[in-house]
Amino acid sequence: MIAPVRDGTTSSTAYDDLSYTRGGTVDRAEVGVLVQSAADGDAAAWKALVDGLGPLVWSVVRAHGLSDADAHEVYQTAWFRFTQHLGRIREPEKTGSWLASTARHECLKVIRASQRWTPTDDVHLLDRASEDRTPEESVLDSEEAAAQTERVRRLWQEFEELGERCRQLLRVLMASPPPSYQEVSAALGIAVGSIGPMRQRCLRRLRAKLETRGTT
Amino acid sequence: MSATHEDGDGEGLFPGGEADDGLLADALLEEELRQAAAILDPVPAALRTIAVEAYALRDLDARLAELTFDSLVDSLPVRGEETPPRMLTFQAGAVTVDVEVGDEGLIGQVLPPGPAEVEVLSGPRPRARLTADDLGRFAGEAPPAGPFALRLRTGGEVVVTEWLRA
Numbered sequence: 001m002i003a004p005v006r007d008g009t010t011s012s013t014a015y016d017d018l019s020y021t022r023g024g025t026v027d028r029a030e031v032g033v034l035v036q037s038a039a040d041g042d043a044a045a046w047k048a049l050v051d052g053l054g055p056l057v058w059s060v061v062r063a064h065g066l067s068d069a070d071a072h073e074v075y076q077t078a079w080f081r082f083t084q085h086l087g088r089i090r091e092p093e094k095t096g097s098w099l100a101s102t103a104r105h106e107c108l109k110v111i112r113a114s115q116r117w118t119p120t121d122d123v124h125l126l127d128r129a130s131e132d133r134t135p136e137e138s139v140l141d142s143e144e145a146a147a148q149t150e151r152v153r154r155l156w157q158e159f160e161e162l163g164e165r166c167r168q169l170l171r172v173l174m175a176s177p178p179p180s181y182q183e184v185s186a187a188l189g190i191a192v193g194s195i196g197p198m199r200q201r202c203l204r205r206l207r208a209k210l211e212t213r214g215t216t
Numbered sequence: 217m218s219a220t221h222e223d224g225d226g227e228g229l230f231p232g233g234e235a236d237d238g239l240l241a242d243a244l245l246e247e248e249l250r251q252a253a254a255i256l257d258p259v260p261a262a263l264r265t266i267a268v269e270a271y272a273l274r275d276l277d278a279r280l281a282e283l284t285f286d287s288l289v290d291s292l293p294v295r296g297e298e299t300p301p302r303m304l305t306f307q308a309g310a311v312t313v314d315v316e317v318g319d320e321g322l323i324g325q326v327l328p329p330g331p332a333e334v335e336v337l338s339g340p341r342p343r344a345r346l347t348a349d350d351l352g353r354f355a356g357e358a359p360p361a362g363p364f365a366l367r368l369r370t371g372g373e374v375v376v377t378e379w380l381r382a
Contacts (some may be wrong), residue, residue, distance in 0.1 A: 029237065075361050077381045079266070084378060159252075174249040
């Protein structure tokens with residue numbers, strides 16, 4: 001699986017770069033322009049922001065392990081609040097970090113509140129998988145894709161069995177498009193410099209688990 | 217890892233090969249996770265719609281009152297069975313809004329004290345309207361679950377609090 005891509009130093013250099021300029025700097029420069037347009041009244045730009053940064057916000061919420069109900073509310077809170085800050089964000093190109101950090105703080109409040117109060121009737125929501133079935137998911141359900149489905153499920157299962165820190169980090173990193181390290185830092189409150197080494201450790205731990213089970 | 221991760225081509229040809237393989241394999245595994253997340257845990261469609269529609273919540277006339285105190289963050293936990301009310305303070309220039317949300321409902325006060333029209337916003341849903349008395353005090357039902365904000369018309373100024381989850 002790895003061999004065909006490998007062509008000596010070119011690919012390794014490219015992937016070296018990738019780990020530092022992740023998230024495609026082009027995408028993120030676009031974000032600044034979109035924020036400006038949305039602030040000026042362009043609803044299509046807003047929609048593009050929701051599509052471009054929504055998965056990051058959702059990843060942050062999921063990384064914090066909230067119940068579905070809480071996750072939905074925090075996601076909404078982050079976007080509602082962004083409508084209020086649209087015209088006043090100092091560095092619009094860093095909007096991803098702003099949203100990630102806003103979502104994180106709301107998550108921490110939810111966690112605090114639930115520690116303070118006895119959790120009540122949220123329990124039945126905890127295990128509920130996402131009810132919205134994406135087109136991809138439907139495709140995966142077809143017979144031909146059964147093997148791939150199995151692989152994806154096992155990957156996910158091993159991922160969910162990782163320790164909490166790795167699960168959090170990887171859940172944020174797997175947002176699409178890939179977040180920048182600044183955004184990951186804002187999402188999890190960890191130093192940018194520690195993300196690369198942690199990412200490497202966590203991915204290798206996951207790979208070791210997969211190999212143990214003979215999935216790779 | 218090197219033992220389990222043998223892909224058979226030229227260990228000797230590329231001295232740095234092992235490390236590069238690692239980086240590449242990391243990137244590939246991360247990408248695989250990204251695809252898995254898109255399939256198994258995507259942004260729920262309903263939430264995407266709500267976020268898109270939230271654009272209509274932009275309030276160009278109102279001055280933003282930022283959250284300056286939140287009992288959930290800024291005060292020590294209180295022991296006991298009772299759920300303590302959430303106490304919030306918002307500030308927009310000289311205008312301060314104190315809010316308490318608890319089982320009893322929502323009460324608040326605008327400072328400097330004075331009459332005010334207060335709307336309780338909860339996303340795209342219809343808004344509840346409250347009136348603050350001459351001392352700036354107002355009361356109503358607790359906002360429904362989900363994020364809420366208060367929009368106040370007081371002393372010729374419109375102020376809206378930051379969206380918050382009660």
